[in-house]
Amino acid sequence: MTTKQAKEILLLYRGSIDDGDPQFREASAHAQGDPELAQWLREQTSCYNAIRSKLRELEPPTDLSETIIRHRPIPFRRDWMQILKLAAAIIVSASITAVGFKLSERKRYSIAQGQEILVKGEVLDMTCYIAYNLSGPDHAECARVCIRNGLPVGIKSENGKVYLLTGKPGHSVNAELADYAAKIVTIKGKESIRDGFAQLQVEEIRKF
Amino acid sequence: MAADLEFEKLVNLYYRDLYRFGLSLTGSEADASDLTQETFYVWANKGHQLKSPANVKGWLFTTLHREFLKTCRHRKRLTDVPIEEGVASLPDAATDCANRIDSQTLLHFLREIDEDFRAPLVLYYIEDLSYKEIADVLAVPLGTVQSRIARAKVQLLRRLTEMDRLHTQTK
Numbered sequence: 001m002t003t004k005q006a007k008e009i010l011l012l013y014r015g016s017i018d019d020g021d022p023q024f025r026e027a028s029a030h031a032q033g034d035p036e037l038a039q040w041l042r043e044q045t046s047c048y049n050a051i052r053s054k055l056r057e058l059e060p061p062t063d064l065s066e067t068i069i070r071h072r073p074i075p076f077r078r079d080w081m082q083i084l085k086l087a088a089a090i091i092v093s094a095s096i097t098a099v100g101f102k103l104s105e106r107k108r109y110s111i112a113q114g115q116e117i118l119v120k121g122e123v124l125d126m127t128c129y130i131a132y133n134l135s136g137p138d139h140a141e142c143a144r145v146c147i148r149n150g151l152p153v154g155i156k157s158e159n160g161k162v163y164l165l166t167g168k169p170g171h172s173v174n175a176e177l178a179d180y181a182a183k184i185v186t187i188k189g190k191e192s193i194r195d196g197f198a199q200l201q202v203e204e205i206r207k208f
Numbered sequence: 209m210a211a212d213l214e215f216e217k218l219v220n221l222y223y224r225d226l227y228r229f230g231l232s233l234t235g236s237e238a239d240a241s242d243l244t245q246e247t248f249y250v251w252a253n254k255g256h257q258l259k260s261p262a263n264v265k266g267w268l269f270t271t272l273h274r275e276f277l278k279t280c281r282h283r284k285r286l287t288d289v290p291i292e293e294g295v296a297s298l299p300d301a302a303t304d305c306a307n308r309i310d311s312q313t314l315l316h317f318l319r320e321i322d323e324d325f326r327a328p329l330v331l332y333y334i335e336d337l338s339y340k341e342i343a344d345v346l347a348v349p350l351g352t353v354q355s356r357i358a359r360a361k362v363q364l365l366r367r368l369t370e371m372d373r374l375h376t377q378t379k
Contacts, residue, residue: 012354012358017338018338048333050306054309054314055315056228057311058228060228064227064245065223068219068223068244068245071249072215072248072252073253
């Protein structure tokens with residue numbers, strides 16, 4: 001190895017940080033036997049340390065760490081098992097409601113079902129909304145993923161009433177609604193209510 | 209509560225280094241503070257996805273760099289220049305200049321270096337990261353990182369000595 005080659009390698013040598021790096025081993029050994037190269041290396045290392053210490057003199061604002069800690073968001077860690085259980089519970093509940101509706105439909109017609117209404121409100125990922133009260137723009141990305149993955153979708157109207165959104169029997173509306181997650185839309189659909197549980201069969205979606 | 213303490217500990221451990229990295233990239237104290245804050249915000253939301261706790265530092269630097277890149281548009285692509293070209297023009301007496309210069313001037317010179325070269329150079333100087341770790345943080349190949357550091361280092365040292373020469377002449 002020539003001195004020039006050794007210099008090319010040792011240009012990146014930072015001292016003790018790089019002592020374990022095999023790429024510097026041979027060149028370092030070469031410097032030990034070449035006083036001129038050893039002197040050059042000492043100067044390089046010293047220059048490195050000088051610049052490093054100057055850069056490390058740059059101090060952040062005194063209140064930065066406090067601000068970061070104060071504004072720490074509450075982490076939402078997705079426990080998929082729990083979410084799936086909840087989703088299953090919602091689906092079972094919706095199914096029971098639907099079956100109950102069918103059965104009761106034969107006997108009585110006291111509850112007005114299938115009435116066409118317009119609901120304006122925020123598109124919700126029902127799983128996260130019911131379990132963690134998560135909604136709004138901060139939760140949009142998560143809601144989009146959940147809805148796209150088939151978890152129940154809903155809408156929270158301006159008066160606070162929440163509807164489970166469904167398609168026509170056998171059809172999912174999740175793909176259509178995923179991009180509207182956490183956004184305000186107006187949905188035309190057929191309203192059904194059973195035991196306080198409201199459902200809207202989507203017919204038309206209008207972005208507000 | 210334990211999670212809060214863990215978060216505070218992490219902030220206190222790394223916020224200075226992240227701020228310095230951010231400051232070197234942006235040249236603005238406000239932007240550096242925002243980047244540092246944003247990095248920990250991302251950590252609070254997604255940090256649990258990190259499988260190996262040993263990679264926390266690298267993860268934080270990667271995140272800050274990504275957040276910085278999001279703010280950069282129209283970045284020009286640069287070709288890598290071999291290290292040899294840099295070594296040949298490495299100035300002598302750069303150590304003295306480095307000792308005389310103040311942090312803000314040094315920061316100013318760093319800002320003159322293209323971002324693609326500046327980011328690895330700053331990590332080279334201020335962090336005890338291996339070259340492999342720097343390459344991982346910046347998502348570029350190891351050889352590219354080393355080439356960029358070498359070239360940027362020569363450029364910085366040359367700038368330092370030029371300024372020193374000008375100062376000497378004007379005295």
